[in-house]
Amino acid sequence: xxxxxxxxxxxxxxxxxxxxxxxxxxxxxxxxxxxxxxxxxxxxxxxxxxxxxxxxxxxxxxxxxxxxxxxxxxxxxxxxxxxxxxxxxxxxxxxxxxxxxxxxxxxxxxxxxxxxxxxxxxxxxxxxxxxxxxxxxxxxxxxxxxxxxxxxxxxxxxxxxxxxxxxxxxxxxxxxxxxxxxxxxxxxxxxxxxxxxxxxxxxxxxxxxxxxxxxxxxxxxxxxxxxxxxxxxxxxxxxxxxxxxxxxxxxxxxxxxxxxxxxxxxxxxx
Numbered sequence: 001x002x003x004x005x006x007x008x009x010x011x012x013x014x015x016x017x018x019x020x021x022x023x024x025x026x027x028x029x030x031x032x033x034x035x036x037x038x039x040x041x042x043x044x045x046x047x048x049x050x051x052x053x054x055x056x057x058x059x060x061x062x063x064x065x066x067x068x069x070x071x072x073x074x075x076x077x078x079x080x081x082x083x084x085x086x087x088x089x090x091x092x093x094x095x096x097x098x099x100x101x102x103x104x105x106x107x108x109x110x111x112x113x114x115x116x117x118x119x120x121x122x123x124x125x126x127x128x129x130x131x132x133x134x135x136x137x138x139x140x141x142x143x144x145x146x147x148x149x150x151x152x153x154x155x156x157x158x159x160x161x162x163x164x165x166x167x168x169x170x171x172x173x174x175x176x177x178x179x180x181x182x183x184x185x186x187x188x189x190x191x192x193x194x195x196x197x198x199x200x201x202x203x204x205x206x207x208x209x210x211x212x213x214x215x216x217x218x219x220x221x222x223x224x225x226x227x228x229x230x231x232x233x234x235x236x237x238x239x240x241x242x243x244x245x246x247x248x249x250x251x252x253x254x255x256x257x258x259x260x261x262x263x264x265x266x267x268x269x270x
Contacts, residue, residue, distance in 0.1 A: 004088075006032070006054055006062040007040050009080055022073060030066035030073055037063065056081045100235055103127070107239065111246040115253055117141070121153030124243040125218070129155065131239075132232050134220045136198070139243070140172070141208070141216040152216065152247070170194035171205055176214050181206035181237050183228045202226040206237045208244040215244065 010016055010032060019041065023030045029049070031042030045065035052064045052074035061081055064074035107127055114120050121139035128137055136156045140149035143165070149172070151164045168176060171192050175182055185202045187193040193203075200221045208216040218240050 004056055004061060004081055004084055006034055006077065006081065009077070009084060010041055015080065019073070019076075022076070026069040026072070028067050028069045030064065030070045032062060032064055032073075032077070034062045035060055054078055054081060056085050096231075100238075103131075104238055104242065107242055111242060114246070115250050117247045117250040117254070118152055120243060120246045120250055124239055125153045125155060127239060128218070128220055128236060131235060132204070132220065132228065133222055133224075133226050134204075135223045136200075137218070137220045139208070139216065139218050140166075141247070142168075142176070142214070149216070171203060172217055172219060175205045175207050175217055179207050179209050179214050181233050181240075183230075183233050185225065185227055199223045202228060204228050204233060204236060206233065206240045208240055208247065210244055210248060215248065218243070 010019060019032075023042070029043060029045070031045045031049075032040045032054075033045075034040055040062070042065075049065045050067055050070055052070055053060055054062045054064060054074055054077045056078075062077075064070045064077065066073075107123070110123050111120055114123065121141075125137045125139050128134060136154070138154045138156070139152040141152045142148075143150050147168070148165045149168055151166075171182060171184060171187075171190065171194075174192055181204070183202075183204050184190050184193065187200050187203050193200075201223060202225055203219070203221045205217055205219045207214045208218065218236065220236065
């Protein structure tokens with residue numbers, strides 16, 4: 001978010017007019033300075049005049065100089081600066097919400113156009129790279145006897161040396177058992193973490209969960225420390241929810257085709 005400038009606030013026509021009227025009614029010499037004590041409003045103050053801070057969340061934006069009558073002007077500017085910060089925060093949140101809704105809508109369109117589980121998983125894992133800082137990502141699917149994880153899709157520079165199946169362990173195991181996504185921003189402090197053959201500092205793992213069971217997980221990791229947030233987890237969980245539905249339907253479709261091929265083969269002989 002761009003820094004709030006007191007100069008821009010007092011330059012607004014309605015606020016400038018309000019300040020002029022207030023300062024006139026209060027009387028006395030009142031001036032406004034920026035953080036570098038450059039004069040923005042009024043006359044140059046003398047060294048003996050009072051100095052009242054204008055700040056937002058502990059960050060100083062400038063000063064109001066003058067006697068006691070300058071104090072309410074400083075209070076007004078503090079209020080206006082904090083209101084501007086809130087307005088910007090709401091605008092950013094609205095923009096992010098729109099971006100997320102648009103992203104999920106576009107993802108849904110892409111997923112419905114694909115009938116292969118691997119293709120669907122690859123679309124989802126590629127999408128995560130546009131949303132959060134990650135070096136590696138995997139979509140794992142539980143195998144038929146639920147004893148191992150199969151790599152359905154990934155982005156990993158070392159994937160060529162990595163087996164396409166792996167045991168269920170560590171944080172991934174916890175997510176599968178609980179069905180609840182997790183953020184671990186410092187894996188070295190988590191006793192469940194199982195070291196791998198590549199460095200990991202931060203990790204996020206969310207389940208692929210149907211109504212009845214967990215069928216797999218999305219695992220995302222970063223070599224550099226990252227402060228993943230609850231918002232990140234919520235967004236990736238939304239992707240996982242869409243992925244679960246699409247992958248489940250694709251697997252059902254594959255099974256139907258397989259059964260149909262078997263039936264056709266049997267009909268040739270009987």
